Amino acid sequence: MTTSRRASNRSKPPPPPQQASNMANDNSASSSNDNEMKIIHPSPDEDFEALEILRKLDARLERYERRFIQLIDEEKDQSVRRIQGKRFEVFCSSTYKPCNAFDELCMLVAGDDDQDESTLEARAQQIKERMINFAIKQAGKDERFPSSRYSYNNFSLLITYDAVDAQGPHIDLLYPNAQFGLLLTNSSPGTISYKVKCNIICARDLPKHVASWKNAPPKLLDAMSNEESGAAALIRSFGDTLHVQLKAVKTKLLHCGDCTSLPGSLLHAGPSCPKFRAILFYSATPRDGEHEDATSIAEYDPDTQYFGALLLADICPVVWPALDDDSKVFMLERLAEYAKLAKKQHVRNVYSHVNQNHFCHAFLQSIEYSLYKKDGFADIHDFIKAEAKTQRTVFLSPVVQGESVSLDKLEKISISRLYTIEENGTAKPFRHQISVYKDLTERLLAAEEAAAESESDSTATKRIVRDILIHYHADGCWEGHNGGYTLETPVGTFDLFNGSNGVLRASGGEVIPCFPGNVGKRKRV
Numbered sequence: 070m071t072t073s074r075r076a077s078n079r080s081k082p083p084p085p086p087q088q089a090s091n092m093a094n095d096n097s098a099s100s101s102n103d104n105e106m107k108i109i110h111p112s113p114d115e116d117f118e119a120l121e122i123l124r125k126l127d128a129r130l131e132r133y134e135r136r137f138i139q140l141i142d143e144e145k146d147q148s149v150r151r152i153q154g155k156r157f158e159v160f161c162s163s164t165y166k167p168c169n170a171f172d173e174l175c176m177l178v179a180g181d182d183d184q185d186e187s188t189l190e191a192r193a194q195q196i197k198e199r200m201i202n203f204a205i206k207q208a209g210k211d212e213r214f215p216s217s218r219y220s221y222n223n224f225s226l227l228i229t230y231d232a233v234d235a236q237g238p239h240i241d242l243l244y245p246n247a248q249f250g251l252l253l254t255n256s257s258p259g260t261i262s263y264k265v266k267c268n269i270i271c272a273r274d275l276p277k278h279v280a281s282w283k284n285a286p287p288k289l290l291d292a293m294s295n296e297e298s299g300a301a302a303l304i305r306s307f308g309d310t311l312h313v314q315l316k317a318v319k320t321k322l323l324h325c326g327d328c329t330s331l332p333g334s335l336l337h338a339g340p341s342c343p344k345f346r347a348i349l350f351y352s353a354t355p356r357d358g359e360h361e362d363a364t365s366i367a368e369y370d371p372d373t374q375y376f377g378a379l380l381l382a383d384i385c386p387v388v389w390p391a392l393d394d395d396s397k398v399f400m401l402e403r404l405a406e407y408a409k410l411a412k413k414q415h416v417r418n419v420y421s422h423v424n425q426n427h428f429c430h431a432f433l434q435s436i437e438y439s440l441y442k443k444d445g446f447a448d449i450h451d452f453i454k455a456e457a458k459t460q461r462t463v464f465l466s467p468v469v470q471g472e473s474v475s476l477d478k479l480e481k482i483s484i485s486r487l488y489t490i491e492e493n494g495t496a497k498p499f500r501h502q503i504s505v506y507k508d509l510t511e512r513l514l515a516a517e518e519a520a521a522e523s524e525s526d527s528t529a530t531k532r533i534v535r536d537i538l539i540h541y542h543a544d545g546c547w548e549g550h551n552g553g554y555t556l557e558t559p560v561g562t563f564d565l566f567n568g569s570n571g572v573l574r575a576s577g578g579e580v581i582p583c584f585p586g587n588v589g590k591r592k593r594v
Contacts, residue, residue, distance in 0.1 A: 104332055106262040106318065110211045111203075111326035119203035120326045122196055125178050127253040127325065130347045133174060134230045140170055151571045152227070153416060154236045154339060154373075161224040162201055169361070171226065172197070173240070204349055207328040214247045215329065219353040226253075227339065230349045236338040237414035238263050238315055240307050241374040242352055246333040251322045251349040258340035259320035259329045260348075265336065269308030271301065281406055289396035292388035297485040299383050299542065300501070308373040309336050314412065375391055378407035382429040397457035401432065404452040405453060408436045432456055477505040481540065482556070483566040489539075500585065502542040505556065505566055505573065507534055534559050537573070546562045552576065 094112055111120060138158050139546040140146045149159045149170040160166040172193065181194035227250075239259075242248050250260050267278050272293035277280035293563035294302045302313075315336065320329065331337055375383075383406045392400065405541060411419050420433035439449065451490075489499060539556040540547055548554070554575025564570055568583035575581055 070193070076119055086213040086333045094364055097561045100341070103213055104335070106260065106335065106337070107211055108259065108320060108329060109207050109328040110324070111207065111328075112227075116203065116326060119199055122178075122199050123203075123251075123253045123283050123325050125181065126200065127347055129174055129178055129181075130228060130253070131230075131345050132224070137170065137228075145168060152472040154405070155229065155231065155233050156236075156325055156339065157228040157230075159225075159228065161197065161226060163223045163225060165223075166225075181499060193467035194494070197476055200349070203326075204328070204351055206447070207326070208247075208249045208250060208330060208351070209352060211247075211330040213332065214353045218356055219247070219354050224349060224351040227350050228345075229342055230345055233339075233341060233345045234415035235261060235341040237376045237416040238336045238338050238412055239312065239374050239376040240310055240334060240336060241307055244333040245355050247353040248331050248333065249351050249353070250329040250331075251351075251563050252325055252327045253349065254345060254349040255324045255479075256322050257324075257346045257348070258342055259323045259327070260540055261320075261330065261338045261340050262318045263312075263338070264316040264318055265309055270305050271308070271530050272304055274308065275311060279311060281313065281403065282311075284399075286389070286393070286396040286399055288393050289388070292391040292396070293384060295388070298387040299485065300388050302382060303384055305335075307380050310335070310375050310377045310380050311407075312336075376407075376411060376414075376416065378411045378416075378433070379403065379422055381465055382419070382423045382427070382433060383409055386427050386430050394457060398454055401453045401457055402450070403428065404432065405436045407451065409432055409440060412437070412440050428456075429548075479508055481505070481565075484584075484585060486567070487568060487583055488586045489583050504542065504581070506540060506542045507556075508538065523587075532560050534558070540572075549576075 086494075113120070134157075135202060137149050137159070140149050141151060144171055146167070148167040149157060152158045159171050160168050161171045162168060173198045175193040176189065178196055179189050204224065205221045206218060208214060209219075211576050223425070252259070269275060269278060272285075272290045275290075276285050292298070293304060295301055319340070323329075351412070380402075385400055385404060388400070389397065408419055418437065420430050422439060423430040423433060435452070436449075481504055483503070485504075487503055487505065488500055489503050533555040536549070536552055537556050538547055538549045538556065556571055557574065558571035566573070566583070567585050573581040573583055
């Protein structure tokens with residue numbers, strides 16, 4: 070798992086509360102419960118050819134670990150990577166990732182059939198298409214996500230070669246999207262889903278449903294309920310990851326061609342497994358006009374995944390400036406608590422998924438290190454109190470023209486839900502949430518005033534703000550720190566920049582397109 074663009078486009082609401090039974094439904098998606106995981110079986114006769122392809126891919130994959138490790142170690146190919154819990158992820162057909170490793174594997178499977186050299190590449194492409202088409206067919210059997218109303222995307226193989234523990238419960242895709250797992254390996258466990266008593270959709274739900282939050286300071290709950298900071302949207306989307314008491318919903322052993330179907334926003338995890346296992350993971354997104362949220366919900370991004378500790382680590386920086394001392398201590402105590410829970414759930418190195426410029430990175434590293442030492446901290450509470458007192462209200466210090474500038478010297482001049490697009494050579498470019506800041510230091514104020522005087526006359530129609538900084542929410546990166554970025558707005562306009570009431574330009578003069586995003590709403594059931 071990586072975190073480069075973890076939550077820039079993940080602010081939509083989960084579905085109503087999960088009401089999964091103790092054992093996942095096992096009847097080809099005919100249950101009346103729309104919020105549970107379902108299992109879809111293949112037809113051995115009708116699907117014989119597709120199942121044979123899956124078995125051949127499975128046999129090749131079982132012998133391919135060394136090649137995957139080689140590709141990862143060479144760092145030349147991003148089509149395969151290690152993820153949580155000693156697993157490999159191999160991209161097969163993805164909006165955001167290359168698929169070289171899987172294409173290479175398909176060539177080898179095609180070669181097993183003694184194909185003529187001239188038809189080998191075509192046969193490899195057929196193998197890939199046949200696998201994906203069969204996966205779509207299986208998913209479409211779930212009446213909740215038919216192909217007439219959903220498009221399927223981002224196919225990747227999740228593979229384990231040695232015995233592995235279950236992953237930690239997490240959410241990586243939001244309703245109304247859906248996700249599926251097509252088994253390639255016989256006699257394998259299916260995805261685990263989790264049952265919660267009540268959804269956590271706002272900060273004030275935490276004291277009601279999580280014991281350790283019972284005495285949460287009101288100031289902390291107020292800060293976590295703030296829509297402007299983005300904290301409220303994160304909890305609305307991923308709040309269920311903060312549940313501590315969860316009931317696992319496990320499947321029976323599944324076989325090649327069996328498909329698990331999960332609605333978005335459902336807490337789930339990869340299962341423990343004592344042997345090799347390969348499963349094709351993919352997602353579904355409503356077609357335009359087929360769902361009220363279809364135009365504002367993002368499809369699955371393989372770099373987006375939240376569990377409790379990671380969610381709090383992202384919330385902490387945006388609420389910290391609004392907290393008093395008691396709230397800071399309480400927040401860090403909860404962050405340490407979820408780091409301990411992550412260790413219990415076999416999730417290691419939580420800190421490595423947090424931006425290094427956040428003090429939470431170093432804090433979590435210290436907490437996790439203590440958990441693996443026999444003595445640990447003599448008094449972890451004293452450590453947390455010290456951390457709460459020593460940390461400044463500013464976590465990120467961008468550098469402006471060679472000088473360090475704290476966030477308390479910057480003025481935010483954009484709306485809270487502002488986005489930009491990064492073209493990446495694909496049909497669907499990256500969508501980033503950003504904030505635009507104006508520097509308030511005396512040096513830059515003087516430069517701006519001088520520029521304003523030279524440009525002001527009776528015919529002026531636009532106001533130019535100099536030395537703009539852009540903050541990318543998901544990875545903590547800053548743009549414009551070398552100077553030259555500007556924001557042009559009409560004279561007399563003092564509203565926050567929303568993408569349409571001004572022009573944001575990079576140092577070379579090129580326009581940076583920006584647009585507002587919708588904040589999702591979620592009904593309590």
